[in-house]
Amino acid sequence: MAVRTPDPDPDGRPSDDEPVEYGAAWLTDIELEQLRHRIPIVYVEAVPVRLDGLGRVIDVGLLLRATPMGEMRRTIVSGRVLYGETLRDALFRHLEKDLGPMAFPQLPASPVPFTVAEYFPVPSESPYFDARQHAVSLAYVVPVTGTTEPRQDALELTWLTPAEAASDAVCSELEGGRGALVRAALASIGALP
């Protein structure tokens, strides 16, 4: 089974959505694959939430993806930070990619994540696992105010109550140990039962 940090985009490879100006920073797929086993890769992740007028969380958004083997897995918004890209730009880019252009996410004013998830390709003391790479991921809670429309290989965005999202049943379906990440996200906003 290939549990992996979801990264459906041809990372670093110029696409229609991205400015093509990385020059020497351009990485072929093969180069990137090699790097993933030689150096920690910087990631950003986002747990999308819907808030009421007082900032209380109403719903938590989880993505549903099909793995190459046709297994359904839950995940969150997640992706690599490119060379020269700010964390904010990367966060915005991956939110748009996973939630669509009308999600209107409220990016955090603070660069401080609610947690830092360390993904290792081998079992470790960390709850997070990614067969593909060693990733250091800065994780944020991001309120969305618009309409979500998952793109790419995400089949669906499901909105769950905090209690549902924190349940053992749901957390065990999250890939790479991200159940712990969703619970930490909820705890950081005072919404973990």
Add this chain to the structure above:
Amino acid sequence: MAVRTPDPDPDGRPSDDEPVEYGAAWLTDIELEQLRHRIPIVYVEAVPVRLDGLGRVIDVGLLLRATPMGEMRRTIVSGRVLYGETLRDALFRHLEKDLGPMAFPQLPASPVPFTVAEYFPVPSESPYFDARQHAVSLAYVVPVTGTTEPRQDALELTWLTPAEAASDAVCSELEGGRGALVRAALASIGALP
């Protein structure tokens, strides 16, 4: 000189804006004055900011007030938490009172303040001072998305750049040592020069 935690509202006294149901929790002005010197008072404070689409701070909002002696002082949104009131409700109430009903503040999802300011009525190790009371204040950065219209005794809301707001000149005009609070607010969002 009466440097004080701004609290223009008749705290805890039912007003037109507030539901009149505090029952036994109702405190007369005299009772409240006495309490302020016998028990720490819970406060919330907010540094209003305007953000761009990526969450970067553009402007910081500071209030201008006239003291009873006619001196002009800068301050931030600040006020007491009432008995039975949640921190969110208190924050929203004071934001509306100081910024008007059309400010559309984005209350934080997280209850964790960027700092806790301890105001003492006598000079102390704390940078914060309030001749009137011992207050423990939970301070938040709050993005506003609407139109501000200061009410009450605030004469004006001034929008400054982060660099201006953090300057010695401006910080020294903030009452009760709140220059340190504004700088800490900016630091918490990565915007302190």
Add this chain to the structure above:
Amino acid sequence: MAVRTPDPDPDGRPSDDEPVEYGAAWLTDIELEQLRHRIPIVYVEAVPVRLDGLGRVIDVGLLLRATPMGEMRRTIVSGRVLYGETLRDALFRHLEKDLGPMAFPQLPASPVPFTVAEYFPVPSESPYFDARQHAVSLAYVVPVTGTTEPRQDALELTWLTPAEAASDAVCSELEGGRGALVRAALASIGALP
């Protein structure tokens, strides 16, 4: 049943351990009882932990108390902030009271709590409940490096693994909804399963 914020000390009443100089701030038991239903009371709480040399949590300390009815309840270090007292002083005082003089707690450099727990005397949206009062509690994770010796009415300090402390069985035994607090504490240090 009287689930309550543990506060075994004669709050604010001069005792052998405390300097007797609060003057007008001195509150009789009766006065304090009345205040608890008229104004939010400032609390500090601490989840004691033992760390290894790299800062990873090994154990979480929970107190065991007998209620007046002889029921055993788990709790954490918790107590009121007195008039004129800093949060640090209050935290240190309650840690010493609950863990003994040789616990050598490492008080946090930062005044920012990992969460703010709002205790209300009636059922509310908050997970925290205290029949006695409305309390606003700043909660910290505090590493202890010495030997603990519970005093006062705490019968025992039990060291549990993070997984044990976060379990439903243990969390349901924590009084006033503090299971959510212990989980949030663990999440804040990346140790919530």
Add this chain to the structure above:
Amino acid sequence: MAVRTPDPDPDGRPSDDEPVEYGAAWLTDIELEQLRHRIPIVYVEAVPVRLDGLGRVIDVGLLLRATPMGEMRRTIVSGRVLYGETLRDALFRHLEKDLGPMAFPQLPASPVPFTVAEYFPVPSESPYFDARQHAVSLAYVVPVTGTTEPRQDALELTWLTPAEAASDAVCSELEGGRGALVRAALASIGALP
């Protein structure tokens, strides 16, 4: 002038201090130099502090280095995270390297940094600059309890008061814009004037 993220160690190259087992992750100096301009590099940084018994900061430790051109520059503890290395291990390794083996740093229980500093090789909106690379740096305040003995190319560790460390004079001497980082560190512990 080559303002750079201090990284005196032959990064990733096995040395006497490090276990030699990175296998395919081993990077030659040339390979690492190339990577620094193709992918963001994960860093950890630490602002060493000395605390009193209540957790209040007494002193802030800044390193003094000579640049290759003989210019004296201040900096903080800083270094790369290796493939397969946890953030804690990296933090400990760099603290030991820069402060010596008897510094006894208290690594934070929480993986959440007080800020994330983004270093870019070209002038940007970020206050942080590193001619050598794009680095994403997780920055922590780390209390030290032992005796410091700078090693490597650090000439000296200077202990300053928070006010001195936050002064314009000192902050302007910090390389790569780290004056903002030191101020943010102080703000995070309530010690920024």
